[in-house]
Amino acid sequence: MMVTTGLLRKTLSAAMAVLFISSAALSNGVSAYTHSGGMHSESQILSAARNVDKQIQPWVDAKNDVIARADSYANEPTSAVSNFNVPGYYQDTAGHQAASSALQVDVNAAYTNAVAYRITGNTAYADKAKAYLNAWAFNNQDVSGFDGTLVMTYAGVGLIHTAELLRNYAGWGGKAQFEIWLQNVYLSKAANLIKDNSNNWGDWGNYGAISAYYYLDDTVNVNNEITRLRNKIDTSIASDGSMPHETARGDMGIWYTYFALAPITAAAHIAKEATGTNLFTWTSPSGKTLKSALDYLLYYVQNPSQWPHYANPMVPSATNKWPNNLFEAMSNYYNDPAYAAYAAQKRPLVVIGHHYAWAMPTLMKGGMTLLDENFNTMTAGTAPQGWTINNSANSSATVVNTPSTTNRSLRITDTNTAGASFAQYNIPVQQGVVEVEWKQMHNSLFSYAKFGVKSGGTYAAELFTTSAGLVYRNAAGTDVLVQALSANTWYTVKLVMNPQTDTADIYVNGQPKAANAPFRTAVSSFNQVEFAGGWGSTGTIFIDDVKVSN
Template identity: 30%
Template sequence: MTETEKSDRRPARVSRQGFLRLSGPASVGWLLSACRKASTRQPSPIPQTSEASPVRPSPEAGGNGSLGTVFLSDQRLRTLRQRIADRVEPTFSAFWKIRQVAASRTNYQPHVPETWYVPGYYRDAQGHTTSKRGLQEDANLAYTFALHYRMTDEVRSAEAAARLIDAWAGLQNLRTEDDSKLSFSYHFPALILAADLIVGFDGWPAERQEAFRTFVRKKALPMNTMDRANNWGNWGLVLVLASAAWLGDATWFGRGVDRWEAFIEHQIAEDGHLAHEVHRNNGVGERGIWYTHFSLMPQTIAAEIARVNGVDLYDYVAPNGRTLRLAYERVVPWARDPSTFPYFQGEDKSELKGTDYVSYFEILNPRWPNEDAMAMLAQRRPLMANHCTPHLTFTHGDLLHDDGTT
């Protein structure tokens, strides 16, 4: 059996590219015009969830309700399997990290709280970290197990992923104050990515998939922070687009695309810096690079979800000329040499924190090659991340196109 045949063993997703089989930005006018006001590019109101919104049918139902995959296309998954077989780097070494985790934690049990609540980090750092740890670990492990399953067909990994997904689908109580919505926005999407990878697994039957789908629509989606102007908004956007792709909801998807464009226009300054982030914290700027990463990382993940579903936002130019590339090329040299960061007002630039949280460079650098970014990636691979997409070296390292071509 060939690697391609193995990858295709799961039942085909309903309408693999769905009703968003689009070739580029020029093709998406019909969707965007239906989902936003053409008269303004200011951030649009956040829609309320509704039972009347289109819901993706289960794989058994057939039809055209699916937006496609969420984050990784079947073509990319086939490419990754072949790169593993051919021992192509950085894919091969990154996969062995995934394999080690999957093999050692197959019996891992979920940690779902009775009530989801996360205190504000700058008020209660320890409580914040402790409260969100269960979702962070469960979601990232579910995604790890699901990736391992799709690369190896090992049923134990699919079962482990499904166990974690099902457990969180049973969460009853979610509070919204302090950092509860933000932490949910940046950790929960990994469970959606995992679900997308095991949707054809026989051991995850339709009724359990539907329970998770219901949870995403009724409880998870309202937790998004997409209406916020800073990095909170970017992470909320990831939750919205991941949920919309999973649910097959064109209304939410279109609002997410609209919001993505608004962030490009309103978050990025003329020289590429992010005005909301560079002076963090307390106006001193010791976390200015970190928070710039913490805004651009979700903006990049959101762009990738959109691309996989037929809407290419990477080359989008806002009315004021701002682009994602402009912000990326501004932060890269700061990340490699923090001493060049001009917004730090302290006395010792060694106090700058989180400067190397750069796993999202794996998505952007193949598109816009940058010597500083390449040097950082080469030194740190395989890169890991705590938020939403922990394995970007494996899934995107040196891969511009899903079929492996450059």
């Protein structure tokens, strides 16, 4: 069943209501964080639903995959047990797998049905998901066995994500009992017992704990887990990007490196959602970074014959989708084409059945702020940090104290009729709908100050100033007036870019100005925003509050 426009409106309206409820709760001191949240924010869910509604790939294929899996559990009974007892995998493989499956099958069913509910709005999926949540919340009281704590942590975290997706569903009456189970079983008898381990057990414990504490709105313990995560990044990653505790695992070293990085990066994602802490770009006190570990894994999973730790290491089979799922998720955080290219080999990526970090990264790839720049923390008189600046003679792009010393902006000045200054910001490649917004002002209107969204060196959306005001140039090369402009006035311009239809909706100061405006050039993705001075004319333009989201 495809998501219709009417259903999308229903999903959008419901999500906006959820955001209102969450904000109201926060103001009343009830909720510390936005819910749904954690691994799957409301903006992420809205982004997925929008991309599916607009028939954009690979979201459509990913949605169909998830729906098919959810439907396959329509008649699947719950398998919750009072004592989740799992023997060690290397001591009793068959016993381990049999005991683990009770939880893993239920988490599969719960998680896929919860996502299906949030994408389609069909409450039958929500009711199926809640049955599994309630079964474990009301029946499971203990965790035991050599691997019980680990399996409960890495599989049970999927129940937390399910609960977040259903948190605002009025039909789920087991929320209070689920919180009791989180505290008394999941945290006390699983995640918290292993989160200080130095290997992947500790990584899963840390990720499970921060997921649970986010759900419980426990700000103190969320911050404690972020501190623990910082320490893990600093101590578990070597200077060359390897993870010694995992590379030492014989022929399974590549797998275990993935199995450690999946929860570490998922925990970093929740840390960013909870507090804005960005550990994806953080460098630890001893110089360690997540990026170095990811690069190490990507290189050797593609070049296993060069793996320096063990001859003939195990690598994913043709049907295994790890670590493609990890790099699908990371391609949203890092502007590294190699990540997206590796992920694309096996899309759509749905990795469920064992552990639950980055289980549905293709469908849920979105809802992130890729750029939010107000220039206020930058030094006036310097080029903006993180931007690529190309200046012709007698042109410049610098941060200035406009409107004030506490509210800075980017000034692009061009006194060269044969050149211009270009300010460009690169984002990870985006194949879905992207929103780009900025504020602009000029002291005196001049022609060909340019604003655009690009794919490589090609303009998808191209807007610029003329004597009449702000125009966009369409596929036929025709300039269409969008907005008359007055000097010394700030205008907020927003583009909603759709690569499936090669069109953009254009807004100025929140008012729609053009719907389905044709791209200047058809493209399949975007990776850059650009602002430039007047080529062929001279003048000054100010840019501020640049935002890009997917």
